[in-house]
Amino acid sequence: KEIKLTECVKVKITDRKGKGPLTDMQILPFYRSALKNDAHDHAYFDYFISDMYGRSIYLAYSKALTDNSGEDYRRAILMLFTPHCPYSNDWIELFDFFNYQEDLKQFMESNNWNQPYE
Secondary structure, three states, X not given: OOOOHHHOOOOOOOOOOOOOOOOHHHHHHHHHHHHHHHOOOOOXXXXXXXXXXXXXXXXXXXXXXXOOOOOEEOOEEEEEEOOOOHHHOEEXXXXXXXXXXXXXXXXXXXXXXXXXXX
């Protein structure tokens, strides 16, 4: 399959991810509002990327949860934070933790990633 470089997301490859612009305490309320009853107080937040206009994306995933049948599961979401417009924060759930690239691309496009604010 041919790779179209114009459709790729460019990210610096490092052995460590820097800290993002938000603290866990700033992220936690939005995470709780997104996942409601599945929001876990011991969730993990990983900074993913920021655009040139200050929007940032974080990955959030929970510790193992148990469903009604006793099976363990985890929920993972991508959360987008917009610094000057908190009402436009957004999130999507990742159902396939290893094949999320197309979902990420659509999520970024639908949130005007790397586009100036109107």
